[in-house]
Amino acid sequence: MSTIKSEMQEAEARSKNDPLHLIDVDHIRFNVGNAKQAAHFYASCFGFNITQASDLTTGARREAQYLITQGNIRLLLCSGLSSTEGSCEHVRRFGDGVKDIAFTVFDAEKAWEQAIRNGGESAYDPRSYSDDTGRITMAGIKTYGEVVHSFVSREDGYAIPRIKDGGRFAPGFSHRTSELNTFNDANPCGLKYVDHCVGNVEEGKMDQWVDWYDQVMDFSLFKHFDDQDISTEHSALMSKVMASGNHLIKMPINEPADGLRKSQIEEYLDWHDQTPGVQHLAFRTDDELHSVAELRGRGVDFLRIPDEYYEGVWDRVGMIEEDQQRVKDLGILVDRDEEGYLLQLFTMPLQDRPTLFFEIICRRGSQSFGKGNFKALFEALEIEQNRRGNL
Ligand code: FE2
16 A cells, blocks of 8 residues: 555655656557457557456447556557447547547546646546546547547555556456466567657648647657658658657657658558547657567567668667567667667557557667668568559
8 A cells, every 4th residue: 555655755856847747658559450350469469468358248238348457558459349339430530549648647637627727628528437446537639630548546545556566457348367467477579668659641730730739739859851861762750759748758749841752741641531539659768679589479560661771770779788689589779869879679469450569669878769770661661562563
Protein backbone atom coordinates (compact mmCIF):
# COMPACT_ATOMS: atom_id res chain seq x y z
CA MET A 1 0.00 0.00 0.00
CA SER A 2 2.79 2.43 0.94
CA THR A 3 4.52 1.67 -2.38
CA ILE A 4 1.34 2.58 -4.24
CA LYS A 5 1.06 5.79 -2.23
CA SER A 6 4.65 6.78 -2.93
CA GLU A 7 4.25 5.86 -6.60
CA MET A 8 1.21 8.17 -6.82
CA GLN A 9 3.14 10.95 -5.03
CA GLU A 10 5.98 10.51 -7.49
CA ALA A 11 3.50 10.68 -10.39
CA GLU A 12 2.01 13.84 -8.93
CA ALA A 13 5.44 15.47 -8.71
CA ARG A 14 6.29 14.32 -12.23
CA SER A 15 3.10 15.70 -13.74
CA LYS A 16 3.25 19.04 -11.88
CA ASN A 17 4.76 20.91 -14.84
CA ASP A 18 2.27 19.41 -17.26
CA PRO A 19 -0.87 21.55 -17.54
CA LEU A 20 -3.09 18.53 -18.23
CA HIS A 21 -1.30 16.51 -15.50
CA LEU A 22 -0.57 13.49 -17.66
CA ILE A 23 0.68 10.67 -15.42
CA ASP A 24 1.29 7.85 -17.85
CA VAL A 25 0.33 6.32 -21.18
CA ASP A 26 -2.71 4.47 -19.85
CA HIS A 27 -3.08 2.22 -22.87
CA ILE A 28 -3.08 2.26 -26.64
CA ARG A 29 -6.25 0.98 -28.22
CA PHE A 30 -6.06 -0.89 -31.53
CA ASN A 31 -9.15 -1.62 -33.59
CA VAL A 32 -8.56 -4.96 -35.27
CA GLY A 33 -10.51 -7.47 -37.34
CA ASN A 34 -10.04 -10.31 -34.87
CA ALA A 35 -8.81 -9.39 -31.38
CA LYS A 36 -8.40 -13.01 -30.28
CA GLN A 37 -6.03 -13.79 -33.14
CA ALA A 38 -4.23 -10.43 -32.94
CA ALA A 39 -3.52 -11.08 -29.24
CA HIS A 40 -1.78 -14.32 -30.20
CA PHE A 41 0.28 -12.57 -32.89
CA TYR A 42 1.55 -9.88 -30.51
CA ALA A 43 2.12 -12.48 -27.77
CA SER A 44 4.05 -14.96 -29.88
CA CYS A 45 5.99 -12.48 -32.06
CA PHE A 46 6.53 -9.56 -29.67
CA GLY A 47 6.41 -11.16 -26.22
CA PHE A 48 3.28 -9.41 -24.91
CA ASN A 49 1.39 -11.34 -22.24
CA ILE A 50 -2.32 -11.87 -22.85
CA THR A 51 -3.36 -10.86 -19.37
CA GLN A 52 -7.07 -9.90 -19.41
CA ALA A 53 -10.07 -9.86 -21.67
CA SER A 54 -13.63 -8.67 -21.90
CA ASP A 55 -15.80 -10.63 -24.34
CA LEU A 56 -19.03 -12.60 -24.60
CA THR A 57 -17.89 -14.91 -21.79
CA THR A 58 -17.53 -11.98 -19.39
CA GLY A 59 -20.85 -10.39 -20.38
CA ALA A 60 -19.64 -7.97 -23.09
CA ARG A 61 -22.14 -7.99 -25.97
CA ARG A 62 -20.78 -5.30 -28.29
CA GLU A 63 -17.03 -5.69 -28.39
CA ALA A 64 -14.27 -8.15 -27.55
CA GLN A 65 -11.23 -6.53 -25.88
CA TYR A 66 -7.90 -8.16 -25.06
CA LEU A 67 -5.40 -6.41 -22.80
CA ILE A 68 -1.86 -7.43 -23.67
CA THR A 69 1.00 -6.15 -21.56
CA GLN A 70 4.80 -5.98 -21.47
CA GLY A 71 6.79 -3.82 -19.05
CA ASN A 72 4.74 -0.64 -18.73
CA ILE A 73 3.13 -1.05 -22.17
CA ARG A 74 -0.59 -1.81 -22.29
CA LEU A 75 -2.18 -2.48 -25.66
CA LEU A 76 -5.93 -2.95 -25.83
CA LEU A 77 -6.96 -4.97 -28.89
CA CYS A 78 -10.63 -4.46 -29.76
CA SER A 79 -13.00 -6.07 -32.25
CA GLY A 80 -16.66 -5.19 -32.75
CA LEU A 81 -19.03 -8.13 -32.38
CA SER A 82 -21.54 -6.79 -34.88
CA SER A 83 -21.29 -4.75 -38.06
CA THR A 84 -22.89 -1.69 -36.44
CA GLU A 85 -19.97 -1.21 -34.03
CA GLY A 86 -17.74 1.80 -34.71
CA SER A 87 -14.62 -0.34 -34.47
CA CYS A 88 -15.89 -2.47 -37.39
CA GLU A 89 -16.27 0.65 -39.53
CA HIS A 90 -12.75 1.72 -38.52
CA VAL A 91 -11.35 -1.65 -39.61
CA ARG A 92 -13.36 -1.54 -42.85
CA ARG A 93 -11.78 1.79 -43.78
CA PHE A 94 -8.26 1.45 -42.43
CA GLY A 95 -7.60 -2.21 -41.64
CA ASP A 96 -6.07 -2.95 -38.23
CA GLY A 97 -4.56 0.09 -36.54
CA VAL A 98 -4.37 2.50 -33.62
CA LYS A 99 -7.59 4.23 -32.58
CA ASP A 100 -6.75 5.77 -29.21
CA ILE A 101 -3.60 6.86 -27.39
CA ALA A 102 -5.00 7.14 -23.87
CA PHE A 103 -3.38 9.03 -21.01
CA THR A 104 -3.79 8.40 -17.31
CA VAL A 105 -4.62 11.67 -15.51
CA PHE A 106 -5.72 12.62 -11.99
CA ASP A 107 -9.14 13.84 -13.13
CA ALA A 108 -10.34 12.79 -16.60
CA GLU A 109 -13.28 15.19 -16.63
CA LYS A 110 -11.11 18.19 -15.70
CA ALA A 111 -8.41 17.29 -18.24
CA TRP A 112 -11.06 16.88 -20.96
CA GLU A 113 -12.75 20.20 -20.04
CA GLN A 114 -9.37 21.94 -20.14
CA ALA A 115 -8.57 20.43 -23.55
CA ILE A 116 -11.97 21.59 -24.87
CA ARG A 117 -11.38 25.09 -23.47
CA ASN A 118 -8.01 25.01 -25.25
CA GLY A 119 -9.82 24.46 -28.55
CA GLY A 120 -10.05 20.65 -28.69
CA GLU A 121 -13.09 18.83 -30.07
CA SER A 122 -14.78 16.18 -27.96
CA ALA A 123 -14.66 12.59 -29.19
CA TYR A 124 -16.93 11.48 -26.35
CA ASP A 125 -18.22 12.95 -23.10
CA PRO A 126 -16.97 11.88 -19.65
CA ARG A 127 -18.31 8.50 -18.57
CA SER A 128 -17.67 6.45 -15.45
CA TYR A 129 -17.56 2.72 -14.88
CA SER A 130 -17.50 1.26 -11.40
CA ASP A 131 -17.81 -1.98 -9.48
CA ASP A 132 -16.59 -3.39 -6.14
CA THR A 133 -12.96 -2.93 -7.20
CA GLY A 134 -13.10 0.80 -7.90
CA ARG A 135 -14.01 3.40 -10.46
CA ILE A 136 -12.71 4.57 -13.83
CA THR A 137 -13.67 7.79 -15.59
CA MET A 138 -12.86 8.33 -19.26
CA ALA A 139 -13.36 11.20 -21.70
CA GLY A 140 -11.93 11.66 -25.18
CA ILE A 141 -10.85 14.37 -27.59
CA LYS A 142 -10.23 14.05 -31.33
CA THR A 143 -6.74 14.43 -32.74
CA TYR A 144 -5.56 13.88 -36.36
CA GLY A 145 -7.64 11.65 -38.63
CA GLU A 146 -9.91 9.33 -36.67
CA VAL A 147 -7.48 9.02 -33.75
CA VAL A 148 -8.59 9.89 -30.22
CA HIS A 149 -6.77 10.84 -27.02
CA SER A 150 -8.72 9.52 -24.06
CA PHE A 151 -8.10 10.85 -20.58
CA VAL A 152 -8.46 8.11 -17.98
CA SER A 153 -8.68 8.63 -14.21
CA ARG A 154 -8.57 5.60 -11.97
CA GLU A 155 -9.67 5.18 -8.38
CA ASP A 156 -9.11 2.55 -5.68
CA GLY A 157 -8.42 -0.91 -7.10
CA TYR A 158 -8.18 0.45 -10.64
CA ALA A 159 -5.33 2.89 -9.84
CA ILE A 160 -2.48 2.53 -12.32
CA PRO A 161 0.04 1.08 -9.79
CA ARG A 162 -2.50 -1.69 -9.09
CA ILE A 163 -2.84 -2.40 -12.81
CA LYS A 164 0.96 -2.60 -13.08
CA ASP A 165 0.87 -5.17 -10.27
CA GLY A 166 -1.57 -7.29 -12.25
CA GLY A 167 -4.85 -5.87 -10.93
CA ARG A 168 -7.91 -5.86 -13.14
CA PHE A 169 -7.82 -3.27 -15.93
CA ALA A 170 -11.44 -2.11 -15.85
CA PRO A 171 -14.92 -3.32 -14.88
CA GLY A 172 -15.96 -6.23 -17.09
CA PHE A 173 -12.41 -7.57 -17.56
CA SER A 174 -11.29 -10.94 -16.30
CA HIS A 175 -7.80 -12.40 -16.04
CA ARG A 176 -6.51 -14.82 -18.67
CA THR A 177 -3.73 -17.35 -18.47
CA SER A 178 -1.83 -18.74 -21.40
CA GLU A 179 1.10 -21.06 -22.02
CA LEU A 180 2.40 -18.22 -24.18
CA ASN A 181 2.62 -16.02 -21.08
CA THR A 182 4.74 -18.66 -19.32
CA PHE A 183 7.00 -18.84 -22.38
CA ASN A 184 7.25 -15.04 -22.54
CA ASP A 185 8.14 -14.79 -18.85
CA ALA A 186 10.97 -17.27 -19.42
CA ASN A 187 12.06 -15.61 -22.70
CA PRO A 188 11.48 -11.86 -22.28
CA CYS A 189 11.70 -9.51 -25.26
CA GLY A 190 12.61 -6.62 -22.93
CA LEU A 191 10.18 -3.95 -24.18
CA LYS A 192 9.70 -1.47 -21.31
CA TYR A 193 7.48 1.44 -22.28
CA VAL A 194 6.22 3.64 -25.12
CA ASP A 195 9.00 6.02 -26.15
CA HIS A 196 7.07 7.88 -28.86
CA CYS A 197 4.00 7.64 -31.12
CA VAL A 198 4.31 8.98 -34.66
CA GLY A 199 1.44 10.39 -36.69
CA ASN A 200 1.30 10.83 -40.47
CA VAL A 201 -0.75 13.78 -41.72
CA GLU A 202 -1.41 15.21 -45.19
CA GLU A 203 1.01 17.48 -47.05
CA GLY A 204 0.84 21.00 -45.65
CA LYS A 205 -0.93 19.93 -42.45
CA MET A 206 2.02 19.25 -40.13
CA ASP A 207 2.19 22.77 -38.66
CA GLN A 208 -1.54 22.79 -38.04
CA TRP A 209 -1.21 19.64 -35.88
CA VAL A 210 1.94 20.94 -34.20
CA ASP A 211 -0.12 24.00 -33.18
CA TRP A 212 -2.93 21.71 -32.04
CA TYR A 213 -0.62 19.79 -29.68
CA ASP A 214 0.78 23.10 -28.46
CA GLN A 215 -2.59 24.74 -27.80
CA VAL A 216 -4.93 21.88 -26.91
CA MET A 217 -2.55 19.49 -25.14
CA ASP A 218 -0.04 22.09 -23.86
CA PHE A 219 2.79 20.15 -25.49
CA SER A 220 5.86 21.95 -26.82
CA LEU A 221 8.21 21.55 -29.76
CA PHE A 222 10.95 19.06 -28.93
CA LYS A 223 12.92 18.68 -32.14
CA HIS A 224 12.60 19.92 -35.66
CA PHE A 225 13.70 18.17 -38.84
CA ASP A 226 13.11 19.49 -42.32
CA ASP A 227 13.15 17.91 -45.73
CA GLN A 228 16.86 18.64 -46.04
CA ASP A 229 17.41 16.23 -43.16
CA ILE A 230 14.95 13.60 -44.28
CA SER A 231 15.25 13.11 -47.98
CA THR A 232 16.62 10.75 -50.56
CA GLU A 233 16.95 11.19 -54.28
CA HIS A 234 13.34 10.11 -54.65
CA SER A 235 11.26 11.19 -51.73
CA ALA A 236 11.14 13.30 -48.62
CA LEU A 237 9.16 14.07 -45.52
CA MET A 238 9.05 16.74 -42.88
CA SER A 239 8.71 15.97 -39.20
CA LYS A 240 8.32 17.90 -35.96
CA VAL A 241 8.32 16.32 -32.53
CA MET A 242 5.88 17.54 -29.89
CA ALA A 243 6.48 16.55 -26.25
CA SER A 244 4.21 16.69 -23.22
CA GLY A 245 5.10 19.10 -20.41
CA ASN A 246 7.02 16.47 -18.44
CA HIS A 247 8.30 14.67 -21.57
CA LEU A 248 6.27 11.60 -20.60
CA ILE A 249 5.25 11.19 -24.19
CA LYS A 250 6.63 12.44 -27.49
CA MET A 251 4.44 12.70 -30.55
CA PRO A 252 6.33 13.30 -33.81
CA ILE A 253 4.14 14.51 -36.69
CA ASN A 254 5.18 13.71 -40.28
CA GLU A 255 3.98 15.15 -43.54
CA PRO A 256 5.11 14.26 -47.06
CA ALA A 257 7.47 16.67 -48.82
CA ASP A 258 8.07 17.00 -52.53
CA GLY A 259 10.21 14.27 -54.07
CA LEU A 260 10.65 12.64 -57.46
CA ARG A 261 8.71 9.55 -56.37
CA LYS A 262 6.03 8.72 -53.85
CA SER A 263 7.12 9.24 -50.21
CA GLN A 264 6.50 6.70 -47.45
CA ILE A 265 3.94 9.11 -45.95
CA GLU A 266 1.99 9.25 -49.20
CA GLU A 267 2.09 5.45 -49.39
CA TYR A 268 0.66 5.29 -45.88
CA LEU A 269 -2.13 7.74 -46.73
CA ASP A 270 -2.93 5.86 -49.96
CA TRP A 271 -3.57 2.68 -47.97
CA HIS A 272 -5.24 4.50 -45.06
CA ASP A 273 -8.24 5.95 -46.91
CA GLN A 274 -6.32 9.25 -47.41
CA THR A 275 -6.77 9.80 -43.68
CA PRO A 276 -4.07 10.74 -41.16
CA GLY A 277 -3.25 8.14 -38.54
CA VAL A 278 -0.60 6.54 -36.34
CA GLN A 279 2.38 5.43 -38.42
CA HIS A 280 4.51 3.79 -35.75
CA LEU A 281 4.82 3.15 -32.05
CA ALA A 282 8.35 3.12 -30.62
CA PHE A 283 8.98 0.82 -27.66
CA ARG A 284 11.96 1.37 -25.40
CA THR A 285 14.39 -1.40 -24.45
CA ASP A 286 17.52 -1.28 -22.27
CA ASP A 287 19.23 -3.88 -24.47
CA GLU A 288 18.65 -3.44 -28.21
CA LEU A 289 20.74 -6.47 -29.18
CA HIS A 290 18.88 -8.80 -26.85
CA SER A 291 15.44 -7.47 -27.84
CA VAL A 292 16.09 -7.59 -31.59
CA ALA A 293 17.68 -11.07 -31.37
CA GLU A 294 14.71 -12.37 -29.37
CA LEU A 295 12.16 -10.78 -31.71
CA ARG A 296 13.98 -12.08 -34.79
CA GLY A 297 14.00 -15.56 -33.23
CA ARG A 298 10.22 -15.29 -32.88
CA GLY A 299 9.79 -14.51 -36.56
CA VAL A 300 9.38 -10.71 -36.49
CA ASP A 301 10.41 -9.31 -39.85
CA PHE A 302 12.35 -6.10 -39.64
CA LEU A 303 13.27 -3.60 -42.30
CA ARG A 304 16.26 -4.93 -44.21
CA ILE A 305 19.22 -2.58 -43.77
CA PRO A 306 21.55 -2.62 -46.78
CA ASP A 307 25.13 -3.81 -46.14
CA GLU A 308 26.39 -0.46 -47.43
CA TYR A 309 24.90 1.21 -44.36
CA TYR A 310 27.56 -0.43 -42.14
CA GLU A 311 30.44 0.73 -44.34
CA GLY A 312 30.11 4.31 -43.09
CA VAL A 313 28.32 3.92 -39.79
CA TRP A 314 31.26 3.59 -37.35
CA ASP A 315 33.05 6.63 -38.76
CA ARG A 316 29.87 8.58 -38.17
CA VAL A 317 28.95 7.15 -34.76
CA GLY A 318 32.30 6.28 -33.12
CA MET A 319 32.69 3.88 -30.20
CA ILE A 320 29.65 2.24 -28.66
CA GLU A 321 29.43 -0.26 -25.81
CA GLU A 322 27.68 -2.88 -27.97
CA ASP A 323 29.59 -5.33 -30.16
CA GLN A 324 29.79 -3.75 -33.62
CA GLN A 325 29.72 -7.06 -35.49
CA ARG A 326 26.55 -8.15 -33.66
CA VAL A 327 24.93 -4.78 -34.40
CA LYS A 328 25.60 -5.45 -38.09
CA ASP A 329 24.59 -9.12 -37.91
CA LEU A 330 21.28 -8.14 -36.32
CA GLY A 331 20.76 -5.34 -38.86
CA ILE A 332 20.40 -2.61 -36.23
CA LEU A 333 20.66 1.14 -36.94
CA VAL A 334 22.88 3.41 -34.81
CA ASP A 335 23.02 7.18 -34.51
CA ARG A 336 24.80 9.73 -32.34
CA ASP A 337 24.10 13.32 -31.33
CA GLU A 338 25.72 15.71 -28.86
CA GLU A 339 24.14 13.92 -25.88
CA GLY A 340 24.97 10.32 -26.68
CA TYR A 341 23.86 7.61 -29.08
CA LEU A 342 20.88 5.42 -29.79
CA LEU A 343 20.17 2.06 -31.39
CA GLN A 344 16.94 1.54 -33.28
CA LEU A 345 15.22 -0.78 -35.71
CA PHE A 346 11.86 -0.75 -37.46
CA THR A 347 9.59 -3.70 -38.13
CA MET A 348 7.89 -4.28 -41.43
CA PRO A 349 4.19 -3.28 -41.47
CA LEU A 350 2.27 -5.32 -38.89
CA GLN A 351 -0.60 -6.05 -41.27
CA ASP A 352 -1.04 -6.49 -45.02
CA ARG A 353 -1.56 -2.79 -45.61
CA PRO A 354 1.69 -0.75 -45.43
CA THR A 355 0.41 1.28 -42.50
CA LEU A 356 1.30 0.70 -38.81
CA PHE A 357 4.70 -0.63 -37.73
CA PHE A 358 6.77 -0.75 -34.52
CA GLU A 359 10.19 0.66 -33.68
CA ILE A 360 12.46 -0.91 -31.07
CA ILE A 361 14.69 1.81 -29.59
CA CYS A 362 17.46 1.88 -26.98
CA ARG A 363 18.80 5.24 -25.84
CA ARG A 364 22.35 5.67 -24.53
CA GLY A 365 22.09 9.37 -23.72
CA SER A 366 20.66 10.49 -27.04
CA GLN A 367 17.18 12.01 -26.86
CA SER A 368 16.76 12.39 -30.61
CA PHE A 369 15.14 10.13 -33.18
CA GLY A 370 17.94 8.85 -35.39
CA LYS A 371 18.27 11.81 -37.75
CA GLY A 372 21.57 10.47 -39.12
CA ASN A 373 19.79 7.26 -40.07
CA PHE A 374 17.02 8.90 -42.02
CA LYS A 375 18.75 8.89 -45.38
CA ALA A 376 20.05 5.32 -45.07
CA LEU A 377 16.74 4.22 -43.64
CA PHE A 378 14.57 5.79 -46.29
CA GLU A 379 16.67 4.28 -49.03
CA ALA A 380 15.99 0.90 -47.40
CA LEU A 381 12.29 1.76 -47.07
CA GLU A 382 12.12 2.65 -50.74
CA ILE A 383 13.49 -0.75 -51.71
CA GLU A 384 10.53 -2.27 -49.83
CA GLN A 385 8.07 0.25 -51.27
CA ASN A 386 9.30 -0.66 -54.74
CA ARG A 387 8.77 -4.38 -53.97
CA ARG A 388 5.16 -3.53 -53.09
CA GLY A 389 4.75 -1.64 -56.38
CA ASN A 390 4.14 1.61 -54.52
CA LEU A 391 7.14 3.76 -55.47
FE1 FE2 B 1 10.40 6.67 -34.35
